[in-house]
Amino acid sequence: MNARKTADAQAGAKGRGRLVLRALLLAVIAIVVLGFVASGCTKVSTAPDEVRLHYAGGPFEAIKFTKCITPSSGATFLGPGDTSYAYPFGQRTFDFSGSEDAESKPISIVSKDNVELNVAGSATFTLNTNCAVLRQFHERIGLKYGAYFEGESTSDGWRRMLNFYFKQPLDRAMDAASQEFEWKKLFNDPNAKQQWEQRVGQLARQFIKETAGADYFCQPSYGGTGDCGDVVLTIQKPEPPQSLIDALAAEQAAKQQNLAQQQINTKVQTEIESIKQLVKVLGPQGAILWKAIQDGRVQVVPVPQNGAINITPQQR
Structure with missing residues (x-):
């Protein structure tokens, strides 16, 4: 009878010990979480159409690149002073149709016979999200223009960046190609327009790459590996006055x-x-x-x- 009581007492002590250990463990977890919050740690996650660059550092240490956070990633904790920058993953468009949501008005060109025409259209592309290339793009261009995303939408910096790295090369390409054709042919001759479009495409891709300095803007279906490919242009018929x-x-x-x-x-x-x-x-x-x-x-x-x-x- 005494042995049984002793065994019951020992089992009760073990149960109480487990409860105490569990309480201590929960307290430690709570302290760690509170420590993260108190120390300024944050967490980020990415949407399916988003990629992020993680930089570690703070007010008293150098800021250094850490890693790329791929699309559809769960919560990633950032240390005190760490920052992350979001960029679009997947197909994007530079719209120069002049519509309400467009990045630019139609582009003005001058024909061989000195007639000014307006051209509307779009350039469809994918930002090169290969981690090393994206980091280079961010440090050379993205930071300069503030081109990274803010919240769930593109920033004004993204629009300004596109106007410089797309509109200006497109303007040059269209003007150069237009000097080979008279305005009536551009406006009214399907064969001449097709030749002009092909010439604009060749020059635009060349000028966009030259302006950017690297393959930052790729074909719409580019997935981050292999050949970057070319931006796809869709150009409307040039419109004279x-x-x-x-x-x-x-x-x-x-x-x-x-x-x-x-x-x-x-x-x-x-x-x-x-x-x-x-x-x-x-x-x-x-x-x-x-x-x-x-x-x-x-x-x-x-x-x-x-x-x-x-x-x-x-x-x-």
């Missing part, structure tokens, strides 16, 4: 009128040749009579065998 469009429409209308008049003249000439042939065969009076009969102004009446003819004047 409305006054030239109206003048071109009037010119086309005049051409159609001239063509119609030529057809009328051809018909009249044919009729004259026909009359000449009638005169040659029937003589002048015979030709006049024939024409009157054809026009219904003279009615031919058959003569009966008895020679009696009744003529009724034609009512007019």
Whole structure:
């Protein structure tokens, strides 16, 4: 009986010990969490269309790059003074259509015959999120323009960066290509427009890369490995001033009128040749009579065998 009591007492002591140990463990965890909060530690996570750069350091130590936080990553703790910068992962567009949400107005170009035209369109691309390349982009360009994301949307710095690294190269490329074509061909000739688009594409990709200094802007489907590829351009037909469009429409209308008049003249000439042939065969009076009969102004009446003819004047 005494042995049983002793065993029960020992089991109770062990149970109380486990409870105390659990309480101590929870207290330690709480202290650690409170320590993180008190020391200024934060945590970040990434969305499926977002990548982050993590930099460690603070007011009293050098800021150093730590790592890239890939898309759809769970909570990552940042130490005191650490910072992270978010950039878009996946397809993005530089829109120069002039619409309300566009990054830019249409781009102005000058044709071979010195006519100013406006071109709307877009450049579709993917920011190169290869970790080493993205870090280089951030330190060379992103910090300068403040191009990293703020919250869930792009920043004004992102727009300013695109206007410099896309609009200016596109402007140069379009102007250079446009010097090879007259405005009417750019506006009205599908073959000329296709040639112009191909030339703009070649020059734009070259100038964008030269301006950026590296392959920071890749093809829309780029996934971070392999060949970066080229930005995809979508360009609308160049639009000249409305006054030239109206003048071109009037010119086309005049051409159609001239063509119609030529057809009328051809018909009249044919009729004259026909009359000449009638005169040659029937003589002048015979030709006049024939024409009157054809026009219904003279009615031919058959003569009966008895020679009696009744003529009724034609009512007019």
